[in-house]
Amino acid sequence: MSRLPIRPSKRDLPTSSSSSSENGQDFAPAQKKIRKDPEPVKPHAAATIIGGRRNPVAATRAPISRPVRGVGAATVAVGPSRGVLKQSIASTAAKGGNVKQTAAPTCPKTGGVGGPKRQAWDLKGKFSDMEGKVRNYQTKVKATNQENEALKETMVQSQSRVVEMEKTLARQKSQISEYEAELQALSGVRDELEMVSSDKSTLEKELSNLESKHKVMETVRDSQEIELQTLKKTLARLQVTVRDQEEEVCSLKDTVVQQKDELHAGEMDRRRLHNDIQELKGNIRVFCRVRPLVEGGLSKHIQLAASDNKTITLAKTEESHTGKTADTQKNYNFNFDRVFGPQSLQQEVFEEISLLVQSALDGYNVCCFAYGQTGSGKTYTMEGDECDESRGVIPRAVKQIFRAAEKLGAKGWEFTFTASFVEIYNETLQDLLYSGKARKGLEIRKSTNNEVTITNLTYERVCNEDQVLGLIMLANRNRSTAQTAQNDRSSRSHSVFQLDIEGVNVGRDVKCKSTLCLVDLAGSERMLKSQSQGERFKEMTAINGSLSNLGIVITALANKESHVPYRNSKLTYLLQGCLGGNSKTLMFVNIAPEPDSFGETLNSLRFASKVNDCVIGTANANRK
Numbered sequence: 001m002s003r004l005p006i007r008p009s010k011r012d013l014p015t016s017s018s019s020s021s022e023n024g025q026d027f028a029p030a031q032k033k034i035r036k037d038p039e040p041v042k043p044h045a046a047a048t049i050i051g052g053r054r055n056p057v058a059a060t061r062a063p064i065s066r067p068v069r070g071v072g073a074a075t076v077a078v079g080p081s082r083g084v085l086k087q088s089i090a091s092t093a094a095k096g097g098n099v100k101q102t103a104a105p106t107c108p109k110t111g112g113v114g115g116p117k118r119q120a121w122d123l124k125g126k127f128s129d130m131e132g133k134v135r136n137y138q139t140k141v142k143a144t145n146q147e148n149e150a151l152k153e154t155m156v157q158s159q160s161r162v163v164e165m166e167k168t169l170a171r172q173k174s175q176i177s178e179y180e181a182e183l184q185a186l187s188g189v190r191d192e193l194e195m196v197s198s199d200k201s202t203l204e205k206e207l208s209n210l211e212s213k214h215k216v217m218e219t220v221r222d223s224q225e226i227e228l229q230t231l232k233k234t235l236a237r238l239q240v241t242v243r244d245q246e247e248e249v250c251s252l253k254d255t256v257v258q259q260k261d262e263l264h265a266g267e268m269d270r271r272r273l274h275n276d277i278q279e280l281k282g283n284i285r286v287f288c289r290v291r292p293l294v295e296g297g298l299s300k301h302i303q304l305a306a307s308d309n310k311t312i313t314l315a316k317t318e319e320s321h322t323g324k325t326a327d328t329q330k331n332y333n334f335n336f337d338r339v340f341g342p343q344s345l346q347q348e349v350f351e352e353i354s355l356l357v358q359s360a361l362d363g364y365n366v367c368c369f370a371y372g373q374t375g376s377g378k379t380y381t382m383e384g385d386e387c388d389e390s391r392g393v394i395p396r397a398v399k400q401i402f403r404a405a406e407k408l409g410a411k412g413w414e415f416t417f418t419a420s421f422v423e424i425y426n427e428t429l430q431d432l433l434y435s436g437k438a439r440k441g442l443e444i445r446k447s448t449n450n451e452v453t454i455t456n457l458t459y460e461r462v463c464n465e466d467q468v469l470g471l472i473m474l475a476n477r478n479r480s481t482a483q484t485a486q487n488d489r490s491s492r493s494h495s496v497f498q499l500d501i502e503g504v505n506v507g508r509d510v511k512c513k514s515t516l517c518l519v520d521l522a523g524s525e526r527m528l529k530s531q532s533q534g535e536r537f538k539e540m541t542a543i544n545g546s547l548s549n550l551g552i553v554i555t556a557l558a559n560k561e562s563h564v565p566y567r568n569s570k571l572t573y574l575l576q577g578c579l580g581g582n583s584k585t586l587m588f589v590n591i592a593p594e595p596d597s598f599g600e601t602l603n604s605l606r607f608a609s610k611v612n613d614c615v616i617g618t619a620n621a622n623r624k
């Protein structure tokens, strides 16, 4: 600080502390210049805006090569101006009033020219310093203005460029969306293409497969062609052979026809001869069968001839009444077509009957019945036991019939079979194939062509052996039901199994019809009159009546009487078709070997031999 009195004057330079106001006055022109044109700040904003916009433009245009270059140029142009702007902003801010802050970089304390610090009194020096500073600022302002102008120009250019670029951007955006659409379309095409190419590869594989198959087939075809050629040659040879053979076949066919005729004639001859043999054997035949003793063997009073199997002798030792003479032995001799001893088997017995069964298929009525006292073996002979070896006449006959019918089928015969099973008890008929309550209204009827049928009776069509065996079992069940109701009824009733046989040979126009009748008669034993009363007496009368009438009928037939009393009993009425001249009859007389059956045995043998003596008229087959 100076000790000199200092007058305040216009030219007095302020102290450094008050320099700010003076500076403010000194800088006024410059400030005014700047204030006059506040625009210089705007370019900053414009530049900032440009700078701000540049990024998105650059970002959006990055992938597109050409436009990027253009933008790059713009950025370069704007870049340097930014630095200038910063300077101008700084300077403008300084001029804006905050001298303390801004004076530091632009106005050094030394007076701006870097000289030594002026003395307080060196006002002139200070003034010149100030002038220098003013000039500096003016130069700077000028430069800044110029820069501003340049920036304005640049900004205008940039704006037009921006507009241009926006247009370009819009164009490119639309192009991009076009490209995107195109791309989308192309991706669809690509998918299609992928599918097509996968299809193609599949097809190629298939094709190669087919090609390899084709090759194999070609090979096969080649070999087959060769084979075909060979076969053609063979065929030609064979055709010649076939022609020869056809001629041969024709002649053979003629021979076959001829031989069929001969066969048929042979078959008819066989039937006739078979029948002749049966007739020679007798149209009514009687077989005697002796039941074994329960303990086995045979009683002494029954003797069978060792020489043949046709004689049976019943011996009875009669004690002397006076006691003076020796006991006398009385022999009763009987001859039958065949006598079967106690050891005879069911099979042996059937062999003798099988010829008659054949006659039934040939169209002759056949009747086979078992006569004898109760317990003599009638049921055993006719039905037998269930086991194969001891089966009786009925199941064996049925088996033979179906087998023979099958064989005759090969010769053009067709058979139909109808079975029925009836019981005659107390002169009433019972249907054994009907399981319900006893049927009423069973009556024997004789048609105009002499066929005997029973009204309301079950006639079951059968096709095989098993069906018939089933019916026989059913009949036995029904019979045993009746038996429990009436004790021992089966021995006091006749059971009649009938199989109606109808045969047709369509080719030869021949038919035959016959009945096979198998009868298990009621026990022939007679009863003491004193023992038979009431129901028992009625039964006895019925049995005796029908059996004795059977004898009478046979005798009448033997004597060729004009009237045969068939109608006298249900049994003979039912069997009349099988007992007449048109039939073959076989009677078993079954005898029990026990000594106490002697009387009944003698009676049975007498009855049987009476039948045996009958000669029934020559039978005619029921042929049309």
Ligand code: ADP
Pocket (backbone or CB within 6 Å): 290, 291, 292, 342, 372, 373, 374, 375, 376, 377, 378, 379, 380, 381, 491, 590
């Ligand atoms: P019928 O029917 O005459 O009353 P069966 O046939 O019932 O007599 O015979 C009486 C018994 O004698 C039965 O047990 C039967 O098995 C037996 N029998 C009959 N004949 C013979 C035979 N030839 N061999 C063995 N057993 C027989």
Ligand code: MG
Pocket (backbone or CB within 6 Å): 378, 379, 380, 490, 491, 520
């Ligand atoms: Mg019996």
